Amino acid sequence: MTLTVFCATVHAQWVKVPAARTPLGADGKPNLAAPAPRLPDGKPDLSGIWEPISPKYLRDLAADLKPGEVPYQPWAKALVDSRADGSHAREESDANCLPQGIPKIAAAPAPWKIIQLPGNVVILHEAFNLWRQVFLDGRQFAEDLNPSWLGYSIGKWDGDTLVVDSRGFNGKTWLDQAGKPTTEALHVTERYRRKNFGTLEIQITIDDPKAYTKPWTVTEEVRLVLNTDLLEFICNENNRDLAHLPGSSLQ
Amino acid sequence: MEVAMRQSFRAMGFALFFFAIPLLAHHSFSAQYDSTKPIKLTGKVTKVEWTNPHIYFYIDVKDEKTGKVTNWALEMGSPNALMRLGWSRNSMKIDDVVNVEATLAKDGSNLANVRTVVLASNGKRLLAGSSEGTNP
Numbered sequence: 001m002t003l004t005v006f007c008a009t010v011h012a013q014w015v016k017v018p019a020a021r022t023p024l025g026a027d028g029k030p031n032l033a034a035p036a037p038r039l040p041d042g043k044p045d046l047s048g049i050w051e052p053i054s055p056k057y058l059r060d061l062a063a064d065l066k067p068g069e070v071p072y073q074p075w076a077k078a079l080v081d082s083r084a085d086g087s088h089a090r091e092e093s094d095a096n097c098l099p100q101g102i103p104k105i106a107a108a109p110a111p112w113k114i115i116q117l118p119g120n121v122v123i124l125h126e127a128f129n130l131w132r133q134v135f136l137d138g139r140q141f142a143e144d145l146n147p148s149w150l151g152y153s154i155g156k157w158d159g160d161t162l163v164v165d166s167r168g169f170n171g172k173t174w175l176d177q178a179g180k181p182t183t184e185a186l187h188v189t190e191r192y193r194r195k196n197f198g199t200l201e202i203q204i205t206i207d208d209p210k211a212y213t214k215p216w217t218v219t220e221e222v223r224l225v226l227n228t229d230l231l232e233f234i235c236n237e238n239n240r241d242l243a244h245l246p247g248s249s250l251q
Numbered sequence: 252m253e254v255a256m257r258q259s260f261r262a263m264g265f266a267l268f269f270f271a272i273p274l275l276a277h278h279s280f281s282a283q284y285d286s287t288k289p290i291k292l293t294g295k296v297t298k299v300e301w302t303n304p305h306i307y308f309y310i311d312v313k314d315e316k317t318g319k320v321t322n323w324a325l326e327m328g329s330p331n332a333l334m335r336l337g338w339s340r341n342s343m344k345i346d347d348v349v350n351v352e353a354t355l356a357k358d359g360s361n362l363a364n365v366r367t368v369v370l371a372s373n374g375k376r377l378l379a380g381s382s383e384g385t386n387p
Contacts, residue, residue, distance in 0.1 A: 013334075089282030097277070097304065109277060110331065126331065127277070177279045232330045235277060238302035241326070244283050244358050 013231065020226060023197060030226055032198025036160075037158050039116070044160050044194045047116045049229065050106075050222040057107040057220045061176040062202075064218060070214040073138065076181050083179030090247030093173050097235035098250075099130055099149035101173025102188045103168050103204045110233055111225050121155060121162065126230045141167050147184055162192040183210040198224040204225060277304045277329075284364045284373075288355040292298065292323055292363070293371065296347045299338040301330055324341060324362045342377050366369060 023034035037045045041104030056063040062070045072080065082088065094100045110126035116240045117218040121134040128157040134155040152168040172199055191203040200222050286294060294310030305328040308321075311320045312372065330340070348371040353363030368377040 023357060086279055089279040092278060095278035109329070188339030211283075228335065233303055233306045233329065233331060237304070238300055238307070239304055240307055240324075241276075241278055241302075241305065244356055244360065245278060245360060246282060246358075 013229075017227075022226060030198075032196065032224060034197040034227060036187050036194035036196060040071070041118075043157060045116055046114045046121070046145040046162060046163075046192055046194055046200065048109050048200075048227045049113045050200055051111040051225050052107045053221055053223050055107075056180065058104065058177055060102070060178045060207050061103070061180060061206075061218055062108070062216075065216075069216070070180065071216055073211055073213060079181050080179050081176075084245065088179065088247040090245040091179065091250060093149070094248075095242055095245055097128060097239050099128060099173070101149055101169070101175070102132075102151055102180065103190065103202070103206075104176060105130065106149065106202060106222065107176075111228070111230065113230050121164075124230055126233050128235045129233055134162075136228060141165075144169075147171070151188065153184075158191070160193060164190040164192065166190070181210055185210040195221075200224070232238075257285045260375065279365070283356060283358075284354045285357045286354055289366075290353050290355050290363050291372045292325075292353065293348065294323065294351075296343060296345050296349060297322060299340070299343060304332060305329055308343060310351070321361055324360070325353060326362065338377065343370075348367055348372060 021037075022077055025031035039045045052058065058162040089095060093208075094104075094108065099105065105125055105127065106112065108127050112126060113124040115124065117137070119137040121136065123132040125131065125132070130150065132150050134153040136155045136157075139154060141152060141154065141235040147170035148168050149170060149172070150170040151166035153164050155162055155164040157163070164198045166188045167186070168177060169182060169184060169186040169188075171186065174183050175182060186206070189207065191205075193201045193203075195201050202222065203217060203219045203220060205215050205217045208214060242244040255372075266335070278331050280286075292312050293345065294312040296308055296310055298309040300307040306329070308325050308327070310323050310325065312323055334362040350371055351363070351365055352367045353365045356362035356364075370377065
């Protein structure tokens, strides 16, 4: 069913699309449990189009943690509690067609595409036509980064895991729809591991000492999407929802 | 309104089953819609906005008792998400009569988030693509 839908997808926008470089099982169908592909340098190739498997991490990044395990600073806990009933939904960046922030963008709607190049990994997000660059050329962060929605990212390999450090955030994004706040002190570490051809695991550590008393870590998985490609998504084209959401306008 | 809703329920009957491929919204679904308030509507399509971040279409729903016509706004997923479910922007046209199952907006406006759409003329079920997730 899924394949049928996605085949239709490609043909709906393009014709004569070459078959993807996908391992096939004995039955001739894509074998998503096959080993992760590798590049000539021996590193896993994370390239592909990925999408969240479930909306649970969009709703609650700490969905897999026990209640009370998110180490909130008191003000952050009070803020999250005030947002729990949805009464501030209009104040979430995404609802305003502004970027989702890291790590929410990976759990948010619409697929995203990793392009792995020597010295640089590019992540294209269909959602709102956004992009990230992860530099693997040894550069370091500047002292005084301009505040940004998706941060600045540098990466390195730890065995078969790509470790991405991101800083330089503007503190305006929520970690999830539950409203876990961020500040400009946010530092996100993502550890990407392609478990098999069809599954990418992302271990995420939130280190934001102004909002959380200590770093905390969650792990989510995304799945490979076959036979489709990214499409334009200009969020502010016709955002009628905002007027129906409770809360204040963004300052 | 209630009459129209009852009629639409009969028209849809048991032949309709949910094709529940939930799509995610770019905002909190539960803040905008009340998942405990499903609604069934039948009406003629007056406008289709095949636009981001979510498709909206509008139908005129007639109250059989009073004759009063109310225009409802109905929200679906994004154009890309709907396209991946097999929709095209020509799947539903102005003046088509549709049976809709949806979830009511919390703010009391004539707005609902679509779960299923059936073309009344031939019973063809257009895939829904609600922006509600699996576990509201």
